Amino acid sequence: MMGGNHALSGALVWLAAAPVLGQERLLGEAAVNLTPKQLLAGAVVTAGAALLPDIDHHNGRIANTFGPVTRVFCKYVGKISGGHRQATHSIFFAVLMGFAMWALATYAIYGWWAALFVIIGFGLRGIGFDFEGKEPQSSILDCVLAGLAVYLMHDLDMSFAGYAVALGCLAHIAGDCLTPRGCPVFWPLRARIGLPLIPRTDGKVERWVIAPVLTVGVVILTMRSVLGDLGVEILTGSNTG
Numbered sequence: 001m002m003g004g005n006h007a008l009s010g011a012l013v014w015l016a017a018a019p020v021l022g023q024e025r026l027l028g029e030a031a032v033n034l035t036p037k038q039l040l041a042g043a044v045v046t047a048g049a050a051l052l053p054d055i056d057h058h059n060g061r062i063a064n065t066f067g068p069v070t071r072v073f074c075k076y077v078g079k080i081s082g083g084h085r086q087a088t089h090s091i092f093f094a095v096l097m098g099f100a101m102w103a104l105a106t107y108a109i110y111g112w113w114a115a116l117f118v119i120i121g122f123g124l125r126g127i128g129f130d131f132e133g134k135e136p137q138s139s140i141l142d143c144v145l146a147g148l149a150v151y152l153m154h155d156l157d158m159s160f161a162g163y164a165v166a167l168g169c170l171a172h173i174a175g176d177c178l179t180p181r182g183c184p185v186f187w188p189l190r191a192r193i194g195l196p197l198i199p200r201t202d203g204k205v206e207r208w209v210i211a212p213v214l215t216v217g218v219v220i221l222t223m224r225s226v227l228g229d230l231g232v233e234i235l236t237g238s239n240t241g
């Protein structure tokens with residue numbers, strides 16, 4: 001699946017899941033009621049995290065995000081995880097990443113900012129934000145934009161980071177499951193799960209079905225959130241007036 005579609009699928013899953021995340025009846029103390037700013041930040045984090053499972057690919061698009069640093073990192077992740085589309089394409093990895101990012105955001109804010117910088121860098125590269133293979137210009141652009149995004153989010157309560165990252169990874173895995181190779185969703189079990197609806201990366205199905213469906217979904221859910229917030233403001237405004 002194309003990076004841009006992975007990122008879109010992440011944002012879509014986040015926007016769809018947001019109302020559920022606020023339900024205390026369902027999640028108890030782990031429920032988070034998101035402000036509009038948090039909802040937007042979460043969409044950015046989830047879109048970036050939706051590229052994360054591909055850190056097992058040393059020659060993939062996101063391996064080049066920060067030049068040799070990420071190339072070497074991805075090479076080792078690939079070795080440890082058993083190659084491309086192995087351990088990092090599983091529920092285990094999604095939950096592990098979600099938990100790790102929640103812990104960073106809650107107990108080690110500088111660590112979280114560093115992780116956020118990397119996640120957003122991956123996201124930008126994934127959606128094709130680079131100068132067509134030109135390095136180091138592309139890496140510098142990634143650094144500047146990711147740094148700016150981290151700055152914009154630095155004083156936001158990001159206790160929802162774990163949910164965003166886990167959901168992003170799961171969205172990526174679901175997308176890859178639609179390709180012929182499938183994913184070992186229940187790793188360490190070896191069975192690969194797949195429903196090959198997308199026969200070829202960047203083929204007709206991806207361009208003319210998947211991409212438009214994801215885009216329309218993100219637009220509809222964004223509108224729903226914005227209109228929902230406006231409704232709340234109008235209601236509370238009329239109450240106080």
Ligand SMILES: [Zn+2]
Pocket residue numbers: 053054085089172176
């Ligand atoms: Zn993948």
